[in-house]
Amino acid sequence: DAKTTQPNSMESNEEEPVHLPCNHSTISGTDYIHWYRQLPSQGPEYVIHGLTSNVNNRMASLAIAEDRKSSTLILHRATLRDAAVYYCIPYTGNQFYFGTGTSLTVIP
């Protein structure tokens, strides 16, 4: 199973960009990289996923290193609503393992 390493916590000022890193050095060549977030007292919600190329959607951008051993979730302008725990998940073997994630605090 691919293992991930994420910072336990990060802070960002409101309306500034946020770069959330994730190391997944044991990822296999066919594992998609997923990002989910969990707002307080809610279930996880999908943010973005990708395989090799950088990906963009209305919520965020995902930058994947060329060797695929790391990726970075980019929130272009942090809002107070973005305060959540962010999980980086290499999808492997039909299973999503969530790990402990990064707790993002957004400072007004």
Next chain:
Amino acid sequence: NAGVTQTPKFRILKIGQSMTLQCAQDMNHNYMYWYRQDPGMGLKLIYYSVGAGITDKGEVPNGYNVSRSTTEDFPLRLELAAPSQTSVYFCASSWAGIGELFFGEGSRLTVL
């Protein structure tokens, strides 16, 4: 759109009792998952299913059982409830396992 529906939302059990957490999805997803989340912790995978009639263990399957007789439903059975099973349980589904995971709202279980 209902998405993933979990019932009940809240339940209190006594030690040794049994119960079933229900999960239903209306998106025709073949993959379904059960997770538990203890306070302040990440989600742990209990069981998953890649289609009707096929189930497999995740990280923490002990004390639980599942079945998948239809594409829509994936119930989680707790036998002989223990205080260690006090948690919030989430059911999720996805298409083919690589797409977006859709989560239910969760079921909060307390075992006293």
